[in-house]
Amino acid sequence: MEPVAIIGVGQTAFSSNRKDQTYADLVYEATAAALSDARLSIANIDNIVTASNDFFDGRTISSMAVGDACGAAFGGGKSISTVEGDGTFAAFYGLSRILSGNYDTTLVVAHSKSSEGDLRLLTNAFFDPLTERSLGLDWVSSAALQARVFLREKNIGNIECGNVIVKNRANGAKNPKAHLRKPLTIDEALRSPLLASPLKETDVCPSSDGAAAIILASKSFAQKKSERPIWVRGVGLCADAPLGERNLAESKALRLAARQAYQMAGIDNPTAQIDLIELSEQFSYQELLWLEELNYRNLNRVNLSGGCLSAHAWIASGLVRMIEASLQLRGQASNQISNAKRAVAHGQYGLCGQSHAVWVLEN
Amino acid sequence: MNEILTHSSRIKVPYTWSAGEALSRFFKALRDEQKILGSRCLKCRKVYVPPKKTCGTCFVECSEWLEVGPSGTLISFSQASYPSPAHRVLKPLFGLIRLEGSDTSFLHMLGETNLQSLKIGVKVLPVFAEKRVGSILDIAYFKVVS
Amino acid sequence: MKRTAIVGCGQTDHNGNRFDVTGIELIHEAVSRALEDADLTMEDIDGVVIGNMDHFEGINGVELWSISGNGGILKPTIKLTTGGTTGSTLAIGGYHLTASGLFNKLLVIGWEKNSESDTTGAITTAFDPVWDRLVFAGAISGLAVEASAYMKKFGVTEKDAARAVIRDRKHAVKNPHAHLRREVTIEEVLRAPLLSDPIKALDICPRTDGACAVIFANEDYAEKICPKPAWILGAANRHPYAYLGDVDWYPLKSLVLASQELYAKLGIKEPLKEINLMELYTPYSFANLSWIEALGLAKPGEGAKLIWDGVTDAGGSLPINLSGGVLSTNPIGATGLIRAAECAHQIMGRAGERQAQGVKKALSTGFGGCFWSDILIYGSEKPS
Numbered sequence: 001m002e003p004v005a006i007i008g009v010g011q012t013a014f015s016s017n018r019k020d021q022t023y024a025d026l027v028y029e030a031t032a033a034a035l036s037d038a039r040l041s042i043a044n045i046d047n048i049v050t051a052s053n054d055f056f057d058g059r060t061i062s063s064m065a066v067g068d069a070c071g072a073a074f075g076g077g078k079s080i081s082t083v084e085g086d087g088t089f090a091a092f093y094g095l096s097r098i099l100s101g102n103y104d105t106t107l108v109v110a111h112s113k114s115s116e117g118d119l120r121l122l123t124n125a126f127f128d129p130l131t132e133r134s135l136g137l138d139w140v141s142s143a144a145l146q147a148r149v150f151l152r153e154k155n156i157g158n159i160e161c162g163n164v165i166v167k168n169r170a171n172g173a174k175n176p177k178a179h180l181r182k183p184l185t186i187d188e189a190l191r192s193p194l195l196a197s198p199l200k201e202t203d204v205c206p207s208s209d210g211a212a213a214i215i216l217a218s219k220s221f222a223q224k225k226s227e228r229p230i231w232v233r234g235v236g237l238c239a240d241a242p243l244g245e246r247n248l249a250e251s252k253a254l255r256l257a258a259r260q261a262y263q264m265a266g267i268d269n270p271t272a273q274i275d276l277i278e279l280s281e282q283f284s285y286q287e288l289l290w291l292e293e294l295n296y297r298n299l300n301r302v303n304l305s306g307g308c309l310s311a312h313a314w315i316a317s318g319l320v321r322m323i324e325a326s327l328q329l330r331g332q333a334s335n336q337i338s339n340a341k342r343a344v345a346h347g348q349y350g351l352c353g354q355s356h357a358v359w360v361l362e363n
Numbered sequence: 364m365n366e367i368l369t370h371s372s373r374i375k376v377p378y379t380w381s382a383g384e385a386l387s388r389f390f391k392a393l394r395d396e397q398k399i400l401g402s403r404c405l406k407c408r409k410v411y412v413p414p415k416k417t418c419g420t421c422f423v424e425c426s427e428w429l430e431v432g433p434s435g436t437l438i439s440f441s442q443a444s445y446p447s448p449a450h451r452v453l454k455p456l457f458g459l460i461r462l463e464g465s466d467t468s469f470l471h472m473l474g475e476t477n478l479q480s481l482k483i484g485v486k487v488l489p490v491f492a493e494k495r496v497g498s499i500l501d502i503a504y505f506k507v508v509s
Numbered sequence: 510m511k512r513t514a515i516v517g518c519g520q521t522d523h524n525g526n527r528f529d530v531t532g533i534e535l536i537h538e539a540v541s542r543a544l545e546d547a548d549l550t551m552e553d554i555d556g557v558v559i560g561n562m563d564h565f566e567g568i569n570g571v572e573l574w575s576i577s578g579n580g581g582i583l584k585p586t587i588k589l590t591t592g593g594t595t596g597s598t599l600a601i602g603g604y605h606l607t608a609s610g611l612f613n614k615l616l617v618i619g620w621e622k623n624s625e626s627d628t629t630g631a632i633t634t635a636f637d638p639v640w641d642r643l644v645f646a647g648a649i650s651g652l653a654v655e656a657s658a659y660m661k662k663f664g665v666t667e668k669d670a671a672r673a674v675i676r677d678r679k680h681a682v683k684n685p686h687a688h689l690r691r692e693v694t695i696e697e698v699l700r701a702p703l704l705s706d707p708i709k710a711l712d713i714c715p716r717t718d719g720a721c722a723v724i725f726a727n728e729d730y731a732e733k734i735c736p737k738p739a740w741i742l743g744a745a746n747r748h749p750y751a752y753l754g755d756v757d758w759y760p761l762k763s764l765v766l767a768s769q770e771l772y773a774k775l776g777i778k779e780p781l782k783e784i785n786l787m788e789l790y791t792p793y794s795f796a797n798l799s800w801i802e803a804l805g806l807a808k809p810g811e812g813a814k815l816i817w818d819g820v821t822d823a824g825g826s827l828p829i830n831l832s833g834g835v836l837s838t839n840p841i842g843a844t845g846l847i848r849a850a851e852c853a854h855q856i857m858g859r860a861g862e863r864q865a866q867g868v869k870k871a872l873s874t875g876f877g878g879c880f881w882s883d884i885l886i887y888g889s890e891k892p893s
């Protein structure tokens with residue numbers, strides 16, 4: 001693959017209710033931040049990929065409401081498309097648009113306002129309407145089924161999950177964009193009330209409002225116009241069967257997505273060769289499960305931003321992982337580690353992590 | 364200027380989903396015979412419950428039908444302690460059940476039990492609803508058998 | 510960067526109510542037919558792209574819900590959706606993703622089971638919840654305003670529009686996949702019940718259940734799979750937002766801009782002469798007149814003349830909608846992709862009874878959102 005660069009990143013602050021801004025306003029805010037970060041104007045962007053979800057936005061053709069906020073109408077209009085799914089999937093399509101030779105600069109933007117709908121109903125709609133939906137499950141209660149299987153099979157206890165929460169919340173406390181910015185003690189994590197056994201309240205990510213944007217550029221554009229490009233060296237996507245048809249203690253889809261991305265980037269020893277990982281963990285157990293499939297053992301280098309357990313604006317979440325990984329590689333992260341050269345950013349979508357995206361980024 | 368107004372509304376669109384041939388047969392067996400049917404992939408021999416018309420992995424028809432269960436093994440379970448407009452009862456117990464003869468796990472509710480008495484691996488049996496209409500709720504819930 | 514072609518297409522038997530299948534099974538039917546058309550199996554496919562409009566079936570995460578039917582298990586699986594333009598967005602996406610070299614053989618699926626919901630109720634939720642949603646209902650009202658403005662501006666008549674309806678409906682008779690396969694007369698069109706003046710029941714597309722699957726392959730594989738692949742020469746689109754009250758009603762600006770961009774890129778100066786066949790996403794009769802003006806086929810107000818002269822009929826010099834078009838079949842998320850599949854099959858010589866002769870360049874469009882347009886151009890010759 002010809003290298004493509006991330007030349008601009010922007011994100012809003014995440015919080016439980018951004019009532020002050022419509023979701024189009026949030027998209028504008030993230031887009032403007034990414035453009036300013038790249039020292040470009042909207043005129044330099046030749047195409048756009050948005051990520052949105054009609055259910056979460058309560059609107060058919062939800063892309064229609066955000067197009068103009070990210071430049072779809074600028075200068076007579078730009079080529080624009082919309083991926084429904086996590087922002088990392090939109091970024092993948094954005095990347096392909098550049099690699100196709102048709103475009104030099106793709107703006108990828110994703111948003112969610114978790115506060116505006118009822119997530120229990122909206123995620124209940126992920127289930128088959130004939131055979132499952134009327135049972136009443138949602139993203140939390142189905143994940144609880146996965147958590148129980150995984151924790152038992154791998155003999156993982158509350159302490160290990162609690163440690164993930166404590167680590168991510170401590171990191172989140174240092175991140176000015178994060179939604180939850182108060183560190184949590186292990187006692188608080190362990191004493192937190194049950195939400196859906198075995199998941200406790202603190203095991204579950206917050207539901208946040210916010211938006212995120214990145215600007216991808218072709219090699220020639222990035223070399224000419226960017227002072228600090230972050231290079232995409234590998235990317236892999238993979239989806240799995242519905243949750244009743246797979247072993248929930250593992251994620252074959254993530255394993256395959258990682259294999260593809262690692263192979264492209266020439267990684268054969270992830271723990272030694274990757275300096276940090278930004279992971280999409282909606283629940284504490286998922287960080288442990290996803291890391292097994294990513295074959296990464298250095299827990300302290302995971303979710304230095306605080307991860308999804310500190311801020312989770314659904315569709316925007318994976319793009320935030322790419323942004324935070326890029327900031328680490330640029331030496332500009334809120335919780336900066338020294339000498340970061342290579343990072344992995346991960347996105348997921350669907351129930352119990354049905355679909356995954358893995359990106360390998362280098363400075 | 365600090366006052367931000369909101370606009371409340373709801374989307375209410377009626378839906379009628381066709382069950383197609385395969386699921387119609389499954390639901391009719393629940394309704395009329397209190398039996399749970401699965402379908403087997405002709406290539407990989409995997410038995411799907413609920414039945415599928417075609418196998419997602421092999422991409423061929425699952426045209427061999429068989430009765431599965433009624434007993435099954437509990438693969439996983441949970442109790443939602445929070446309220447939800449999607450729940451049918453307060454604090455529902457959910458189970459992932461591997462019915463005897465099936466290769467997939469079946470999502471349903473658990474009843475006549477409580478969270479403390481549940482364990483992965485226990486045997487469960489379906490309890491059928493008295494009034495059955497040809498839907499997944501023709502099974503009221505699964506109960507634990509000793 | 511790889512040159513990219515369509516190498517196989519499959520469509521369901523489109524119908525007003527495919528009650529015999531679930532959405533997943535409907536998708537599988539189209540996918541199986543596309544694989545058969547390309548003589549490939551699912552194992553040959555590297556990834557799946559699928560699209561529809563969420564609120565027409567009420568299913569969140571359709572790419573994952575339908576994975577058993579769409580072939581995406583343990584493959585990259587992506588959903589694209591942009592409303593009415595979903596199908597053409599899918600075709601454009603299939604092109605980009607394959608041309609990127611990230612996929613060798615990519616399966617692209619558009620589908621809709623419109624029978625499962627209240628289409629107008631669902632479309633209404635597209636519009637701004639505070640402003641438009643309360644006053645505009647569904648798709649027809651906006652189109653009626655466009656038609657009225659067009660008639661007033663150029664003196665175009667309802668009879669002119671009816672002539673375009675009878676063309677599409679006549680073409681559909683030869684398309685075994687089409688939903689409405691009965692010819693209609695101008696009198697029938699004019700006498701049909703009024704929906705939203707000047708649009709009458711036969712002026713507008715039906716609601717259809719159907720799916721379409723298209724296989725894209727890059728230059729390393731295309732000719733091995735298909736003796737006459739349909740090469741993608743380029744694509745363009747415009748999706749700006751407008752409150753419906755602000756729309757410029759003539760010409761269809763998004764189509765003017767998108768087609769001018771693509772013509773310029775491909776060096777096309779006289780589309781009427783240089784393109785041999787078109788499949789246009791024209792969801793109502795008047796669009797068949799005014800939007801071909803936007804495409805540069807006729808001067809403003811002169812689209813009707815081209816239609817009456819038979820230029821766009823089967824056997825004419827630029828046949829349009831040999832499939833029967835959207836007026837005969839409209840499974841919304843599939844509609845734009847069907848246009849691509851029909852162009853591809855015409856280039857491959859696989860269009861059966863509706864086959865046109867000597868198709869070297871074909872053009873398809875998509876329409877949706879708030880007066881958005883997508884456009885693709887295909888060629889029989891591998892681009893240099």
